Amino acid sequence: MEHKPIQFEVRSFDDVSAADCSPQQTVDGIEYAVMCPACNGRFTVEEVGSIYRKAPFAKQAKPASGVVNVVCECGEEHTGRPPADPFVGCGAAWRIWK
Amino acid sequence: MTEPRASARQIREAAERVKKNREAELALTRARATSWAKGTGGILATGLAFGTIRGRSNISELQPYVARWVGGLLLAAMLIGIVAVFFFFRAAYGRLTPIPPETTDHTLAAQTMKDVRVGLGVAALGTTLLVTAVGLTWYGPSRAHPHLVVVDEGGTSWCGDPIRTVDGLLTLNANGQEVQVSLAEAVQIRPVTTCP
Numbered sequence: 001m002e003h004k005p006i007q008f009e010v011r012s013f014d015d016v017s018a019a020d021c022s023p024q025q026t027v028d029g030i031e032y033a034v035m036c037p038a039c040n041g042r043f044t045v046e047e048v049g050s051i052y053r054k055a056p057f058a059k060q061a062k063p064a065s066g067v068v069n070v071v072c073e074c075g076e077e078h079t080g081r082p083p084a085d086p087f088v089g090c091g092a093a094w095r096i097w098k
Numbered sequence: 099m100t101e102p103r104a105s106a107r108q109i110r111e112a113a114e115r116v117k118k119n120r121e122a123e124l125a126l127t128r129a130r131a132t133s134w135a136k137g138t139g140g141i142l143a144t145g146l147a148f149g150t151i152r153g154r155s156n157i158s159e160l161q162p163y164v165a166r167w168v169g170g171l172l173l174a175a176m177l178i179g180i181v182a183v184f185f186f187f188r189a190a191y192g193r194l195t196p197i198p199p200e201t202t203d204h205t206l207a208a209q210t211m212k213d214v215r216v217g218l219g220v221a222a223l224g225t226t227l228l229v230t231a232v233g234l235t236w237y238g239p240s241r242a243h244p245h246l247v248v249v250d251e252g253g254t255s256w257c258g259d260p261i262r263t264v265d266g267l268l269t270l271n272a273n274g275q276e277v278q279v280s281l282a283e284a285v286q287i288r289p290v291t292t293c294p
Contacts, residue, residue, distance in 0.1 A: 010107075011106050012105055013103075027202060028205060029198070071114075086114055087113070087114075087117075092106075093109035093213055094106075095109060
């Protein structure tokens with residue numbers, strides 16, 4: 001499916017299963033290949049096992065809830081996207097369930 | 099997928115947190131490593147500055163074999179301290195080897211914190227050796243002083259530490275008791291390292 005240059009809009013979509021996102025083991029964690037349910041943009045999301053954030057001996061385990069939160073980062077410009085928005089995409093948000 | 103769909107705001111906030119943490123992770127860990135290195139170095143420097151080994155006099159009062167142990171422990175503590183400094187520097191400023199192109203910031207951050215942990219462990223070991231050396235100078239057996247053996251005309255021998263000599267009487271400290279021996283009646287006086 002081709003990418004659709006839709007208007008930027010912040011909205012959520014149904015969760016998807018991790019098994020449907022071709023999980024690949026990387027050096028730091030697991031990489032998921034995802035397709036945006038709104039604009040069909042394809043990109044990858046990496047979930048690292050831990051992030052050093054708080055005490056030096058406490059690895060902050062990220063996937064406590066068993067989900068990976070994804071915001072569209074297809075890299076394509078969508079009209080109406082706020083310049084300060086950290087995610088370059090159409091504004092769609094969804095979750096990957098493991 | 100039994101959970102209700104999360105709001106876009108919730109997902110965006112969670113994803114943004116992860117994104118920010120990952121972007122700041124390496125700089126954060128490097129800064130943290132620098133702080134740990136400074137803190138540990140400061141504590142060790144203060145410990146050394148106010149250390150209780152003042153030099154030769156402390157060591158020379160010890161039994162020779164204890165003095166050698168103290169010297170060995172101090173040398174080991176210094177070498178281990180250098181190793182700790184190496185790990186702290188490597189954590190704070192990065193490794194001295196080229197970084198493979200595929201290396202991620204997260205991997206570097208993980209290496210940084212691993213080096214901090216190893217550095218702390220090594221510094222703790224060095225501190226333990228240093229404290230042991232100081233403890234030996236405090237509580238280690240002191241160098242044995244020479245004793246005197248005095249044999250009187252009757253053939254009786256007295257052994258102990260000489261305390262004083264007054265009016266021809268030599269006072270010896272023999273096992274904690276003072277014994278007076280007349281020097282006029284002594285037929286033999288000789289130094290020994292230990293009393294029988």
